[in-house]
Amino acid sequence: MNFFTSTMRNVSQSTVRRLSLYLRCLEDFRARGIPTVSSRELAESVGLTPAQVRKDLSYFGSFGKRGLGYSVQDLESRLRGILGVDRGWGIAVVGAGRIGLALARYPSFRTRGFELRAIFDNDPAKIGRRWGALTVQDIDKFPKVARARGIEIAILTVPESAAQEVADRVVAAGVRAILNFAPAGLQVPDGVAVNNVDMALELEGLAFALANGEGSGD
């Protein structure tokens, strides 16, 4: 039992990542009309152990029925609540290069609890261009636009050399979560969350695995 102990400090990064996997899986089960799922089935679908699944969930409450399992619909909406994707977070892409624009086309922002609300760049040649429903805006207008549109998460797809400066600016504008695609270790104040996506790092992990004759990554 767990009465929403307001501050949830003691849940590991890996647990949160696994919750995302469970959520994706549950969406799939629901789409296939399956009403109920056991920790074993869930575990098999994502390649983990039943105990791991139950332990992960137990950090947040008791969502199952003993002898029966979990209601797919119910657990799905619980996980949405826990992960905080039961509301639409305002997102901006900063850096209207190839990668930024490709990500901006990511189809399922909306269905996953996120809303792309702005795209920024500092290149006059790019500013003003339309991209889907949005127009590329001048990065100098970030603070104003961010406030107006409720930008809460910034996706940084700028060159490495600009990454820290851009990060400083979006943080100064009140953004407290950054998804960073530049191969850089961003320096941010406490209270700002950063997740890095780094292709070079992933490739090097694979090179290591190949060079050492080992299978499996994550």
Next chain:
Amino acid sequence: MNFFTSTMRNVSQSTVRRLSLYLRCLEDFRARGIPTVSSRELAESVGLTPAQVRKDLSYFGSFGKRGLGYSVQDLESRLRGILGVDRGWGIAVVGAGRIGLALARYPSFRTRGFELRAIFDNDPAKIGRRWGALTVQDIDKFPKVARARGIEIAILTVPESAAQEVADRVVAAGVRAILNFAPAGLQVPDGVAVNNVDMALELEGLAFALANGEGSGD
């Protein structure tokens, strides 16, 4: 001391990821003409503890000089060797959509030990298009082309619905490392390494952090 114990089983995933961080950092130090670095300096640059740095390195050997620190050049080339990026791994991008093409333009494949040697798709409208020095090829020719060009790592940027099938095909063609951008848990035989890059998962991690008022991701 460590006489290249042929099989290096007992080094964690996270250690390998940190080695990549150290490597990037050392490249930077070298570019700035700094000849020597201590575990403390290295640690500060990547946001870790000195002990962590030393322990990570100690799994592979003793690369420093007591009282002095590490030679930047030397440690850099040691890490290149350990990670296996002191040779050019043959890479193919499978899926010539926006993301695939954007990644194919990733500038520093070569400088980082990787060579993009082919791009594939199954869409007749895309096959035959040129992209930089490469031409988009029919996925049906993957086995032949992979053999001819020495493709060792496949970057999958195909829709979720096609991911598993494509994975099966590249594995059947002898590829033993996959960098998967589809939001999917690929099923692969033992001895095949998979790394997943999943934007939805990263965003959910940030949403969780925001919803729970916590800073820091990785």
Next chain:
DNA sequence: ATATGTGAACATTTTCACAGCT
């Protein structure tokens, strides 16, 4: 009968602290 939720055992990873080299 079946499957959860969880304290306790176990395993892994990180940090400490210090001996040993330069």
Next chain:
DNA sequence: AGCTGTGAAAATGTTCACATAT
């Protein structure tokens, strides 16, 4: 004096096993 390399301690994460509920 300064900094590495590393066993040992501490912390963290995972698995077990079983009491408990349906």
